[in-house]
Amino acid sequence: MRPFSLFAFFERMEHGLAQLVRGGLGLAVRLMTMTIILLALVWLGYLFWIGKARLNTEFLFGFNSVVAGKAGVYPALMGSLWLLLMVFLLSFLPGLAIAVHLERGHTGRRAKHFISLNLSNLAGVPSVVYGLAGLELFARQLDLGICLLSASLTLSLMALPTVIITCREAIRRVPAELEDGAVALGATPLQALWFQILPAAFPGILSGVMLSISRIVGEAAPLLVLGAVAFVPYAPSSVWDYFTLLPVQIFFWSNQSQPDFAPNAAAAVVILLGITLIFHLLALWIRNRWKKRILL
Amino acid sequence: MDPQPLEKTNPSLGDKISVSGVNVWYAAQQVLFDLSIAIRPCAVTAIIGPSGCGKTTLLRLMNRMNDRVPGARMTGLIRMDGRDIYGPEVQVSELRKRVGMVFQKPNPFPGSIFDNITFGLKIRGMVLRSFLDDRVERTLRQVHLWDEVKDKLKTSALNLSGGQQQRLCLARALAVEPSVLLMDEPASSLDPINTARIEELIVQLKAQHTIVMVTHNMQQAGRTSDVTAFLHKGRLIELADTATFFTNPKSPSTQDYITGRFR
Numbered sequence: 001m002r003p004f005s006l007f008a009f010f011e012r013m014e015h016g017l018a019q020l021v022r023g024g025l026g027l028a029v030r031l032m033t034m035t036i037i038l039l040a041l042v043w044l045g046y047l048f049w050i051g052k053a054r055l056n057t058e059f060l061f062g063f064n065s066v067v068a069g070k071a072g073v074y075p076a077l078m079g080s081l082w083l084l085l086m087v088f089l090l091s092f093l094p095g096l097a098i099a100v101h102l103e104r105g106h107t108g109r110r111a112k113h114f115i116s117l118n119l120s121n122l123a124g125v126p127s128v129v130y131g132l133a134g135l136e137l138f139a140r141q142l143d144l145g146i147c148l149l150s151a152s153l154t155l156s157l158m159a160l161p162t163v164i165i166t167c168r169e170a171i172r173r174v175p176a177e178l179e180d181g182a183v184a185l186g187a188t189p190l191q192a193l194w195f196q197i198l199p200a201a202f203p204g205i206l207s208g209v210m211l212s213i214s215r216i217v218g219e220a221a222p223l224l225v226l227g228a229v230a231f232v233p234y235a236p237s238s239v240w241d242y243f244t245l246l247p248v249q250i251f252f253w254s255n256q257s258q259p260d261f262a263p264n265a266a267a268a269v270v271i272l273l274g275i276t277l278i279f280h281l282l283a284l285w286i287r288n289r290w291k292k293r294i295l296l
Numbered sequence: 297m298d299p300q301p302l303e304k305t306n307p308s309l310g311d312k313i314s315v316s317g318v319n320v321w322y323a324a325q326q327v328l329f330d331l332s333i334a335i336r337p338c339a340v341t342a343i344i345g346p347s348g349c350g351k352t353t354l355l356r357l358m359n360r361m362n363d364r365v366p367g368a369r370m371t372g373l374i375r376m377d378g379r380d381i382y383g384p385e386v387q388v389s390e391l392r393k394r395v396g397m398v399f400q401k402p403n404p405f406p407g408s409i410f411d412n413i414t415f416g417l418k419i420r421g422m423v424l425r426s427f428l429d430d431r432v433e434r435t436l437r438q439v440h441l442w443d444e445v446k447d448k449l450k451t452s453a454l455n456l457s458g459g460q461q462q463r464l465c466l467a468r469a470l471a472v473e474p475s476v477l478l479m480d481e482p483a484s485s486l487d488p489i490n491t492a493r494i495e496e497l498i499v500q501l502k503a504q505h506t507i508v509m510v511t512h513n514m515q516q517a518g519r520t521s522d523v524t525a526f527l528h529k530g531r532l533i534e535l536a537d538t539a540t541f542f543t544n545p546k547s548p549s550t551q552d553y554i555t556g557r558f559r
Contacts, residue, residue: 177403181465184361185416185472186393195415200406293407 044273051267059267064244069260073268075236076249079148080275082236083245084217086152087159092209095163102164103171104193123161130158131222139226146227148236148243154226159216166208170201203287210283214276220247246272312337312476312506313358318372320353320530322365327353329530331372335476340498340507342521342538344514346553349527351510355478358508359395360388376476393420396474400481402461404453404468409436409445412453412464416472435467439497459490466497470505477501479509483516495520514554518542526550 002008017025048055062072102112134154144150174197182192198205223245236243246268253265313335320328327350335341335358343351356362357374360381374381381391393416405412413432422428432449436442441463445456453464462482469477479498483491498507498520511517517524517538524541526534526549534541534550545551 175403177399177401178405180361180364180399181403181405181468182415183364183389184359184392184397184399185419185468186389187415187419188389191419195419196405 044270047266047269051263051265051270054263054267055270059264060271064249071253071261071264073246073249073264073271076244076246076268077271079236079243080217080246080272082148082243083152083155084213084275084279086148087155087213087216088209090152090156091159091163091213095160095209096167096205098160099164099167099171100193100198103168104189104197119161119164123165126221127158127219128221128225130154131225133157134222135226145240146242147240149240151223151226151243151245154222155216155219158219158222159212162212162215163209166212167201167205170204170208171197173204174200199290203290206283206287206290210279214279218247218272218276220245220251223248224251246275310337311335312376313508314373314375315354315357316373316375318354318357318370318374320350320357320362321369323367327530331527331530331532333525333532333535335506335508336523337506338502338504339522340502340509340520341523341525342517343508343510343525343527344512344517344553345527345533347512350530351527352480354527355480355508355510358476358478359392359397361392361397363388393472394474395476395478396469396472397478398462398466398469398480398482400484402458402465402485404456404461404464406454407452408450409453409456409464410449413468413471416468420472431471435471438470438501439463439467440493441467459486459493462486462490462494463497466494470501474505476506476508479507481510481512484512491516514542526553528553 059072060077061074062070063074064076065071101107102115107115131154134150134157138144138150138153139146144153178196178200179192182196183189187195250265250268250272253261253268311334314332315334316332318328318331319326331350331354333354343354345351353362357370358376358381362368362370370382376391376395380386405415410428410432413435414428417423417428417431422431433442433446436445441460444460445464453461456464462485466482482498483494486494495516498509501507502522509517509521521538524536524538525532526541526545526547528549534545534547536546541550542554545554
């Protein structure tokens with residue numbers, strides 16, 4: 001008998017695996033995938049079915065009410081859209097600037113390592129902790145009160161680590177030859193960064209930012225702590241206003257004892273998913289247009 | 297005015313670039329040892345030598361691209377047109393505007409052919425459209441790329457073939473009219489036909505530009521250069537007119553290298 005060889009073992013294993021795939025394993029995996037997708041679609045269809053009575057403009061543009069059939073989602077919808085915009089504004093530019101500084105600035109190796117470590121830790125901190133921190137820091141210490149601004153600042157803080165990490169990754173993926181080429185032509189580091197590196201990294205930056213922000217907008221926990229209220233009779237008109245948000249509204253409606261509110265919750269979920277979908281499609285569209293500009 | 301005192305204070309006048317007594321370290325490892333070399337204006341100087349002998353490092357000293365290597369340290373003096381290019385008053389980006397560079401691997405910017413060539417001009421504040429159009433056509437004709445790409449100037453440079461991309465990178469460097477052109481094995485990623493084209497171009501370009509070229513290809517050095525320098529283990533072994541260099545080398549190790557008996 002020949003001595004055991006890892007090379008031969010891998011070869012036999014791969015061969016066996018290929019046979020298994022041919023002999024039905026591939027089919028099984030595909031079936032499983034299809035089942036999962038199907039389940040998701042069924043669940044979405046179920047939500048539609050439950051909420052279909054409420055999926056109309058009256059619900060979309062109506063204000064909240066204690067009567068389930070009259071309650072609308074408008075304040076929560078506007079609150080979520082406001083928050084989306086604010087978090088984008090507050091986390092995108094600072095996050096990108098910090099990422100650029102970490103990647104291209106003169107940060108020492110040890111400091112960089114220390115910061116990276118803390119960033120990954122911060123990205124993993126539970127959202128409710130951010131909520132508490134935001135409540136204390138923004139609402140109380142800085143005396144901003146319970147308002148859209150405190151919420152936006154808190155969620156931006158929460159989005160920032162992920163935004164920085166993904167932006168760094170995108171900038172790092174730009175080949176060094178590109179910067180060499182620009183600098184060799186006499187471009188200053190800032191010119192090289194602005195005219196060559198950032199445009200090349202833009203698709204990656206955009207996906208990263210969109211991904212982290214759309215996740216943030218679905219959060220309910222930190223905002224419950226921060227004092228998002230279930231019943232707001234008006235849509236926010238400035239960042240100093242009280243606010244409610246779709247996830248919070250869904251949470252409260254699904255907790256109501258009367259079953260009449262279930263369709264409301266289902267319809268609101270559909271709307272929330274719709275917003276996320278539109279957001280992602282928008283990002284995809286911008287990214288493709290940008291790539292086309294580069295690759296024509 | 298008497299030119300004599302100037303001659304005395306500046307013995308390198310007449311050379312385009314003079315490198316004197318240069319040592320370079322990467323971290324603790326020394327890669328260039330007390331190296332001195334004079335680069336003749338409007339001529340092609342080829343730097344040859346085995347891998348790791350420091351020829352690329354020497355080239356990258358001349359436009360200070362080595363400043364960008366972390367841990368790189370250098371002593372010695374490099375003058376261009378009599379001025380110390382590592383002097384405190386020298387702005388690196390200004391220096392690099394006068395010393396163009398073509399890299400080993402073509403590195404076009406992700407963008408249109410037109411944008412590739414005009415980038416160097418735009419960062420110098422030259423944005424007049426008619427001027428840019430003229431310059432793009434002129435430099436593309438110079439590198440014999442115009443006929444191939446004149447109808448697709450607005451399409452991506454990344455769609456060009458490797459040889460076309462390298463000629464585009466050369467055109468990009470030429471567009472800003474540098475007085476010195478540094479080339480780091482400009483033909484190493486090209487097929488024989490494109491290599492021949494690039495070599496032809498190099499010979500034509502020396503009329504207006506001082507060219508320093510690193511190559512590991514001795515035939516290429518023989519075909520295109522006027523002066524050849526042989527580097528070995530970070531030291532300049534021999535520097536001579538190309539004809540003399542290849543037919544009558546003085547140093548035995550040069551002889552070994554060019555006859556392929558090197559180890």
